[in-house]
Amino acid sequence: MTYTFDFWPVLERWPLLLKGTLVTLELTLITTALGILLGSVGAVLRTGGPRPVRAFVAVYVEVIRNTPLLIQAYFLIFGLASAGLRLPILFGAALALTINVAAYTTEIVRAGIESIHRGQTEAAECLGLSRLQVYLHVIIRPALERVYPSLASQYVLLMLFSSIVSAVGVDELFGMANRIQSDTFRNFEVFVVVGAIYLVLSVVVRFGFWLVGQALFPRRRKLGTAL
Amino acid sequence: MSPVVELEDVRKSFGSLEVLKGVSFSVERGQVAALIGQSGSGKSTALRCMDRLETIQGGRLTVCGHALHEPGVKLSDLRRDVGIVFQGYNLFPHLTVAQNVMLAPRLVRKMSKAQAKDRAEQVLARVGLAEKLGAYPEQLSGGQQQRVAIARGLAMEPKLMLFDEVTSALDPQLTGEVLRVIEQLASEGMTMVLVTHEMEFARRVADRIVYMHLGKVHESGGPEILTRPATPELARFLEAA
Amino acid sequence: MNPVFVLSLFDGLLNTVILSLLTYLFGGLVGLAVALGRISPSKPVRLVASTYIQIIQGIPLLVLMGFGFFGPSILGFGNVSALAAATIAMSIYSSAYLGEIWRGCLQAVAKPQWEAAECLGLSRVQRMTRIIIPQAVRIAIPPTVGFMVQIIKNTSVASLVVGYGELTYNAKIINNATFQPFVYFGLAGILYFLVCYPLSELSRMMERRLNVASR
Ligand SMILES: Nc1ncnc2c1ncn2[C@@H]1O[C@H](COP(=O)(O)OP(=O)(O)OP(=O)(O)O)[C@@H](O)[C@H]1O
Ligand SMILES: [Mg+2]
Numbered sequence: 001m002t003y004t005f006d007f008w009p010v011l012e013r014w015p016l017l018l019k020g021t022l023v024t025l026e027l028t029l030i031t032t033a034l035g036i037l038l039g040s041v042g043a044v045l046r047t048g049g050p051r052p053v054r055a056f057v058a059v060y061v062e063v064i065r066n067t068p069l070l071i072q073a074y075f076l077i078f079g080l081a082s083a084g085l086r087l088p089i090l091f092g093a094a095l096a097l098t099i100n101v102a103a104y105t106t107e108i109v110r111a112g113i114e115s116i117h118r119g120q121t122e123a124a125e126c127l128g129l130s131r132l133q134v135y136l137h138v139i140i141r142p143a144l145e146r147v148y149p150s151l152a153s154q155y156v157l158l159m160l161f162s163s164i165v166s167a168v169g170v171d172e173l174f175g176m177a178n179r180i181q182s183d184t185f186r187n188f189e190v191f192v193v194v195g196a197i198y199l200v201l202s203v204v205v206r207f208g209f210w211l212v213g214q215a216l217f218p219r220r221r222k223l224g225t226a227l
Numbered sequence: 228m229s230p231v232v233e234l235e236d237v238r239k240s241f242g243s244l245e246v247l248k249g250v251s252f253s254v255e256r257g258q259v260a261a262l263i264g265q266s267g268s269g270k271s272t273a274l275r276c277m278d279r280l281e282t283i284q285g286g287r288l289t290v291c292g293h294a295l296h297e298p299g300v301k302l303s304d305l306r307r308d309v310g311i312v313f314q315g316y317n318l319f320p321h322l323t324v325a326q327n328v329m330l331a332p333r334l335v336r337k338m339s340k341a342q343a344k345d346r347a348e349q350v351l352a353r354v355g356l357a358e359k360l361g362a363y364p365e366q367l368s369g370g371q372q373q374r375v376a377i378a379r380g381l382a383m384e385p386k387l388m389l390f391d392e393v394t395s396a397l398d399p400q401l402t403g404e405v406l407r408v409i410e411q412l413a414s415e416g417m418t419m420v421l422v423t424h425e426m427e428f429a430r431r432v433a434d435r436i437v438y439m440h441l442g443k444v445h446e447s448g449g450p451e452i453l454t455r456p457a458t459p460e461l462a463r464f465l466e467a468a
Numbered sequence: 469m470n471p472v473f474v475l476s477l478f479d480g481l482l483n484t485v486i487l488s489l490l491t492y493l494f495g496g497l498v499g500l501a502v503a504l505g506r507i508s509p510s511k512p513v514r515l516v517a518s519t520y521i522q523i524i525q526g527i528p529l530l531v532l533m534g535f536g537f538f539g540p541s542i543l544g545f546g547n548v549s550a551l552a553a554a555t556i557a558m559s560i561y562s563s564a565y566l567g568e569i570w571r572g573c574l575q576a577v578a579k580p581q582w583e584a585a586e587c588l589g590l591s592r593v594q595r596m597t598r599i600i601i602p603q604a605v606r607i608a609i610p611p612t613v614g615f616m617v618q619i620i621k622n623t624s625v626a627s628l629v630v631g632y633g634e635l636t637y638n639a640k641i642i643n644n645a646t647f648q649p650f651v652y653f654g655l656a657g658i659l660y661f662l663v664c665y666p667l668s669e670l671s672r673m674m675e676r677r678l679n680v681a682s683r
Contacts, residue, residue: 003541003542062665063657065617065664065668066617066621066660066665066668067621067657067660067661067664068621068622068624068625068636068660069621069624070624070625070627070628070636071624071636071639071653071657071660072657074636074639074640074643074649074653075649075650075653075654075657078643078649078653079649079650079653081649082647082648082649082650083650117317119313119317120317120319122313122317123313123317123318123319124319125280125302125306126280126306126309126310126311127310127331127379127380127383128302128303128306128307128331128335128383129330129335130334133334133335137319137330137334141321142319142320142321145321156525156526160527160528160529161528161529163528163530164528164530164625164628166628167628174528174531187537187538188534188535188538188539188542190534191531191534191535191538194531195527195531195532195534195535198526198527198531199523199527202525202526202527203526217321219320219321219323219363222363223363223365223366
C-alpha cells in the first residue's frame with residue numbers, strides 16, 4: 001500500500017494554524033508568569049510558612065503531582081460548570097494549567113530555597129534586612145537562578161501539555177489541528193505540520209527563558225556559571 | 228558612660244548541653260576585646276548572642292544600649308548598631324561587590340542609589356578594594372572576599388563590630404591583608420569584639436583579652452596576660468597555640 | 469454514585485495499568501538504546517540519539533498519539549488497535565525521557581570508573597556490562613520509579629486522539645451520561661493518586677537512602 005502525502009489542504013489553512021499558535025503562545029505566556037509567581041510564593045510558604053500553611057501547600061503539591069492534568073482540567077472546568085459557574089473557556093483552561101504548573105514550580109523552587117546556605121540568611125538578617133527583604137533579595141532570587149534550567153524545562157513541558165486543553169474546547173494549536181482534520185481528512189499530514197510547529201514553539205520557549213535569564217541574572221551573563 | 232557590650236552571668240544551652248555557664252565581661256567604647264579559648268569553649272556562641280543570632284537563657288546582656296535579656300528587643304535597631312563578620316564570608320554570590328555593600332544601606336537605611344554607591348566606594352576604599360566594585364564574589368580571593376564582608380558591615384556605620392575567626396579559612400599570606408584592615412579599624416577607634424586564634428595579633432591590637440574555658444571566662448585582663456598568664460589553663464592554652 | 473459506573477472506573481484503571489506496563493517495557497528498551505547511543509564513541513550515533521531526544525521532547529504527547537494512530541496504516545501495517553497506537557506513542561515519548569535520565573546515570577558512574585576499567589584490560593562491551601551498567605542501575609532506580617508516575621499520568625492522554633478506554637476515558641464517558649463531574653472525575657483522580665503517590669514516595673525514599681549511602 002502506498003500513501004500519497006498531500007500537505008496542501010493543511011498548509012492552505014494556515015490562518016487557522018496561525019491563530020491556534022497565537023492562542024497557545026498566549027496561554028503559555030500567561031500561565032508561565034502566574035505559575036512562577038504562585039510557585040515561588042508556594043515554595044516560600046512551604047519552607048517558611050506557619051505549620052498549617054506548610055501542610056496545606058504540601059498536600060496541594062502532592063495531589064497535583066500525582067494526578068493527571070487532564071483529570072484536573074475536567075474536574076475543574078466541568079465541575080465549575082456543573083456548579084453553575086461558567087467560566088470563559090480560555091480562562092478556565094489557563095486556571096487549570098496554572099494550578100497544575102504552580103505545584104511543580106513550588107517543588108522546583110523549594111529545592112532551590114533549601115540549597116541556600118543558612119549563613120546567607122544570617123548575614124542578611126545581621127545587616128538589618130526584614131524577613132520579607134531577606135526572602136526577596138537573598139533567598140528567592142539566587143534560588144530561582146540556581147533552578148532556572150529545571151524551570152525552563154518544566155515550562156517547555158507546560159507549553160506542550162497545554163495542547164491537552166483542546167479537550168475542553170479551547171481553540172489553541174491542537175484544537176485547530178482537530179478542526180483541520182475533520183475538514184480535510186489529511187490526518188497524518190496535520191500531525192506532521194502541527195508537530196513541526198510545536199517543535200519550533202519549544203525552541204521559542206527555551207529561547208525566551210534564556211533571554212529573560214540573561215536580563216534577570218546578570219551574574220550568569222557575565223560568568224556563565226551556576227551559583 | 229556605660230559599656231558598649233556588657234555580659235553579666237550569661238547562660239545559654241543547646242538542648243541539654245550548657246555552652247555558656249555564666250559568662251561576664253564588658254567592653255568599653257573604643258576598646259578592642261579578643262575572645263580566645265579552646266575549640267568548643269563557647270566563643271562563637273557568646274559572639275552570636277551579642278547580635279541576637281542566639282537568644283540567651285539567663286543573666287543580663289546589653290549591647291549598644293539594647294537589653295537583649297528582655298523580651299521584645301527591636302532587632303532592626305540592634306542590627307543598625309552592630310556589624311558582624313563571619314568565618315565563611317557569607318557574601319551574596321548573585322550580587323557584585325558593590326551591590327553586596329549597597330544592599331543594606333539601600334533597603335534598611337533607605338539611601339538613594341547614588342548615596343549608597345558613594346558609601347560603597349568609600350568603605351571599599353577603606354579595605355583596599357576600590358577597584359573591585361563590579362566583580363562577583365567568586366572572582367575574588369578569600370582574603371578579598373573577607374575584606375568585602377568587612378566593608379559590607381562598615382557601610383551601615385555600626386557602633387560595634389563583631390568578628391568570628393575571620394581569618395581561619397585563609398592562607399597565611401591572605402590572613403595578613405585582612406588583619407591589617409582590622410588593625411586599621413582599631414586605630415580609628417572602632418569598638419570591636421574579635422574571636423581569634425591569632426595570639427600575636429591579639430596581643431598587638433586588643434585592649435582586653437578574655438580567655439574562655441568550659442563555658443566560662445576563666446581569665447581576663449590586658450594583653451599582658453598573654454605573656455604572664457595567671458592560671459595554668461591559660462598557660463597551657465598559650466603553649467599549645 | 470452508581471456501582472456500575474464505579475466498576476467501569478476500575479475497568480479503566482486496569483487498562484491504565486496495562487498501557488503503563490507496556491510503555492515501561494517498550495519505552496524502556498528503546499530508552500536504553502537511546503541512552504547508550506548518547507554516550508556512544510561514534511559521533512554520528514550520538515548525533516542521531518540526541519536529535520531523536522530533542523525532537524521527541526519538543527512535541528506534545530498528543531501529536532505522538534496521532535502518529536501512533538495514523539502512522540502504521542501509512543507504513544502499510546493496516547489499522548492498529550487503540551491500545552497498540554497508544555503503546556507506540558507512549559513508548560516513543562517515554563524513551564526520550566528515560567534515555568536522558570539513564571544517560572545521566574551512566575555518565576555519573578562512567579567518568580570516574582571508565583579509566584579504572586580500561587586499566588584492567590576489559591573490552592568496551594565488558595566495561596559497559598560488567599562495570600558501568602551494574603553501578604548505574606543503582607542510582608537509576610529512584611528516578612526511574614519516579615518516571616513511572618509520569619507514565620501513568622500520561623496514559624490519560626490516550627483517551628483523546630486514539631480513544632483508548634483507560635481511566636480518564638471511562639470517567640469522561642460516565643460524566644457525559646451523569647453530568648456529575650465532581651463525583652466521577654474526583655473518584656478517577658483518587659484512583660490515580662492511590663497508584664501514583666506510593667510510587668512517588670518510594671522514589672523519594674530510595675533517593676534519600678542513596679544520598680545517605682553515598683555520603
Ligand atoms: N546550634 C547549635 N546547636 C547545638 N549545639 C551547638 C550549636 N552551636 C554550638 N553548639 C555547641 O556549643 C559548643 C560551643 O560552640 P562554639 O561554636 O561556641 O565554640 P567555639 O568556642 O566557637 O569553638 P571553635 O573554636 O571551634 O569555633 C560546642 O560544643 C558546639 O558543638
Ligand atoms: Mg567558633
